[in-house]
Amino acid sequence: MDIARTPSNPDGNPEMADAAMQPKDPPEIRREDYKPFPWIVSETRLDFELGIDCTRVRSTLTVARNAKAEPSPTIRLNGDGIAAIVVTVDGEPSQSWVMDGDDLVLTLPGEAHEIGIETEIDPSANSQLMGLYASGGMLCTQCEAEGFRRITFFPDRPDVLSTYTVRMSGPRAQFPVLLCNGNKTGEGGDGDTHWAEWHDPWPKPSYLFALVAGDLVARSDSFTTMGGREVELNVWVREGDLDRTEHAMESLKRSMKWDEEVFGREYDLDLFNIVAVSDFNMGAMENKGLNVFNTKYVLADPETATDGDYDGVEGVIGHEYFHNWSGNRITCRDWFQLSLKEGFTVLRDQLFSADMGSEPVKRIEDVRVLRGIQFPEDSGPLAHPIRPDSYREISNFYTATVYNKGAEVIRMMRTMAGEEAFRKGTDLYFERHDGEAATCEDFVKAIEDGAGLDLAQFRRWYSQAGTPKVAVELDHEGDTARLALTQTVPPTPGQPDKAPMPIPLKLALIDRKSGTHSGERLVVLDKDTAEFTFDGFADKPALSINRTFSAPVSIDREVSREELVFLAAKDDDPFARYEAMQELMTGHLVAAVSGDLGDNDRQAARSDIAQAMQSVIEDDQLDDLMRGELMAMPGQTYIAERMLVADPGLIHAEREALKADLGKRLSEQFHALYDRAEKVPFSLDAEAKGARKVKTLVLAYAAAGDPAKAAELAAHQYERADNMTDRQGALMVLAGLDSAERTGKLIDFYNRYQGNALVIDKWFALQASSLHPQAIEHVKALRDHPDFTLKNPNRVRSLYMAFAANPAAFHAADGEGYRMIADLILELDPINAQTAARFVPPLGRWRRIEEGRAKLMREALERIAQAPKLSRDTFEQVTRSLG
Structure with missing residues (x-):
């Protein structure tokens, strides 16, 4: 999800x-x-009589005692705001049940039983959008994490796996399309009412149940798996949205092919459905065979979607599809293991998007999200490990730590193992735990065994919160460069003291004269302090460290502006080059906000930043997608994270002042870049996307340096735009200006897309x-x-x-x-x-x-x-x- x-x-x-x-x-x-549930629910049969205001649900559970759990004379079936109309055991009305809060607790004397429960719910009143709810005249479900208990009474926990057979019936005119998990096994009708039956042969937890009923149309296609299975594909939307689903369908087919080629994972049903819903709490949900999506991550065409929207659709469709194995075929034992499926699947969707587009740009985008959202989470009162020890409300743990940091932790294993050995580890994980509810430890053990790694100390990444800080010192004597590294993991709520964690750092030592190096190296800092020596350097080299952002840490080092300017121009690792630009600007802004700069220092720093920026603008070896990343200023949140106590007002003022200064100093270069980019015709290829990216950045710098000219240029771009990326970029700049063009273009935009x-x-x-x-x-x-x-x-x-x-x-x-x-x-x-x-x-x-x-x-x-x-x-x- x-x-x-x-x-x-x-x-x-x-x-x-x-x-x-x-x-x-x-x-x-x-x-x-944690204790295993005392009952196995081998089969779940559901019968829905659908209605917007009243839906009747009849559930039949086939249960047997779990020999691997402590025996219990009762079975607890979770509920949330629902009431039982009828309860039966083995076909007979039962009086041996009580309500304990929202839960139904039923006494069962024998070894195996069949439980029947009937409930009535009102989907139209469900504003929480969890369970079964109404959205624009259709019915849909969202059951992760604990929404199924709002539909019927059930052991609503991820380690209770069951096969599901579902019958749905309702008014044909209101719900012409009836969808559920798995494969359709039958359908029919009688007058104004019709029905459909579905069966999912793969055991799943209740959080993966899904149902959709409504007036929908589909873009249909097919995919033949590497094993020869012909899979029917459908993207279901409201009729007026059908022409905006082509990119979603193509993204799905690319995802299926990529997962076969890179992870060896083949789809396992005859049907794969995606449904777009306008009222949805999340981005999307990976329900087995029936993915329910926020419309934001399905609908796209050039007139209404930006390049970022296109990337988002592709990435989220990939994410939910990849869950079919990393989340569905192998699910979580309990919600503490959430990163087992989400961290792994985020890594998989990141690798997929990198392969579909620009690998270095994707890596920078992922790190920007991590630093902008997860680093502040790690340094605040809500800090928690990627596998937390406790919670009160599970929905609060769908966090950047569990998802994004979880992905970085698995990426570090991949870095240390190498791609081939890591694949052996994931193959072993899928082989060992297919059809099970697993744990994070199961995953780490499979990587350990498959890749031949010792990950005993590495497991601390799963249990310790906080972003490690690595202090870096590089000394030079004779022909030897000596690198000293020190790690600290700051205190977080409930964890005042931390043990050192293995931190894999890719680095290169670059000759300052030639701008070259003898090869990238991987060092692993697994102690509080460590020293590494490198011979063969007549002069002190420039250090490029944490290349590709090989570890989710904060690097603390004393480095001159001169060296950062050099690295921003010469480093051959795209992320490290981006990092040098970010360090150059962030270091200046932190010093300026802290009051540590005199006027001369301020002007010298701005001059150095402008020099580095000019080298980026004029580097003809760069593509514009990467150029845009190097031109981007660090965000205010990231700047604030580099300070013990931040003044947001001062940070904003200094950041805007630097932006204005660069806009004025480099006006000629920026506008030459804009003029070149403006000549690139619209397409969805990398060159055109890069051109649109740098045009918007130039407008942002111009707006700070010369607002009047920027307003004129942005208005011109808005009027000539033949795509949403250019139109939105122009309007973004105009929205921040106090200009006559602002109001007119905002009104036009609203009227155009109302x-x-x-x-x-x-x-x-x-x-x-x-x-x-x-x-x-x-x-x-x-x-x-x-x-x-x-x-x-x-x-x-x-x-x-x-x-x-x-x-x-x-x-x-x-x-x-x-x-x-x-x-x-x-x-x-x-x-x-x-x-x-x-x-x-x-x-x-x-x-x-x-x-x-x-x-x-x-x-x-x-x-x-x-x-x-x-x-x-x-x-x-x-x-x-x-x-």
Whole structure:
């Protein structure tokens, strides 16, 4: 699985909202307390009588005692806000059951039984979008992590695997398409009602159950697997969206072929369905044979989708398809093992996207996400290992740590083993654990055995939180270069003391005269300190370290601006070259914010940065996709992470001042680059995508250096644009300027795309994330716009998540940004607790912010914590953030 102001709960049903609320202090679930479930559920049969306002569910469970578990006279079937109408055991009405909170506990005397349960639910009232819910006249499900218990009573845990047979019936006119997991085994109808039966032969946990019923059309195709199986492929959407599904279908076929070639994984059903849904909490869900997707990651054409959207569709479709093996065929024993499937599958989708496009650019994009989201998570109150030891609400652990850092940890194993040996390890993992609910330890052991590695110490990456810091010193004497490395892992909540972890670092020592080196080396720092010596250097070389970002660590070293300028121009590793540019700018900005620069130093630093930037602009060996990465400035969040205590206002001011300075110093070079890029005709190939990328970057630098000229150039680009990337890039720049062109183009954009929800999401987000001095007032006005709703997670995120990620506005000195997000959380929590809880972390970073703003952020959190009937999702995030 891929991670505003009206009266309270205006769009949802009060009874349903209350059902989702839990006690403020839910029990702590601990990994060490895991016990196998005492009953095996070998078969699950479900019968749905579908209706938007009332759906009746009859479930039949075939159960037997689990010889590998402690015996129990009862079976606990989880529920959440549902009630049993009928309970039977072996075909007879049963009175031997009681309700324990939301759960149904049934006494079973024998060794094996058949349990029947009937429930009724109202999908139209389900604003939480978990379980079975209505979305624009259709019915769909989301069951990960604990949504199945909102449909029927069931042992809703990932280690209970069962085969599913499902019968669905409903009004033919309302639900002409009936979809479920697995293969369709029958269909028919009688008058206005029709039915379909589905069977999934592969045992799965309840979180992978899926059902969709609605008025849909499909783009259909087929794929022949390496074993000769002919697989029918369908991408189901609403009729008006069909012409925007070609890229999704092609991405699916590329994913299937790639997984066979790179990991040896073949698809195992006769049918693979993708359904696009407009109301969805996540990006997508990997349900066996029936992937349910947020429309954002299915629909794309040049007029409505940016190059980034195209990449997102391909990457998320790949991610969910790859889950068929790393998540479905082998699933998690318990939710503490979430990174077993998500970390591994993120790595797989990253490798896939790198192979489909530019490997170095993809690597930089992945690291940017890690540093922008996961590093702050690791240094804040919500820090946790990729395999946590406890939780209160599992939905709060769908985090960048579990997903992105989890992927980096597995990537390190691949780096140390080498690609061929790593493949042997993954083959062994799939062979050993196919059809099982496995653990992170099972995965590490398979890599250890298959690749021939000793990973005893490496396992600490799974149990220790925090981003390691590696201090680097390079000395030179005679013809020997001596590299001293020291690692520290900072304290995190519940883990004050850390043991050293193995850190694989790729490095090269570059001759300053020739700009060449004798080869890349891999060193592994597995102690607190270590020293490595390298002979054959008459002069001190330049150090290129953590090449390809071989370890998710923060490098701390004293390096001159002169050396960084050299590395930015000469390093042959694209990521290391990018890193030199980022270090060059970040070091200057940290010093400037800290007050450590005089006027002469400031001008000298800016001159050096401009020199490095010019070398990037004029390097004819670079493609524009990579040039764009090297031209990009470090984000404010990353700059703040390099400081013990950050002042967001000062960081913003210094960053904009540097951007303006570069825009003025390099105006001629920037505009020459723009003129060249503008001549490249539209296509989806790398050259054209790179041209669009650098054009937008030039506009951003021009907007800081010469706003009037930038407004004119951006308006010109907007008017001539024949694709969304150029049009959105121009509007992004205009949205941040106080110019006449701004208002006209925003109105034109809205009128042009009114009715297209995904594009209108962009319109909201562009204004909420803009550098305009009145951004807060603009967000307040947009909250009252007729197209804004709290019921749709995409729309909420487009306005408020974009705002929370806008440091200049969110960190307004008077605290208005914090109050706005707190108001949103309180208003959204009764409607959609999972989405509301995801807005807490930006407020939770108060400990790393200067005193005045920190006080206001904490006050906002305290106000949320005092609210009555707060969901357990939000309550856990707030209390942990307060400490």
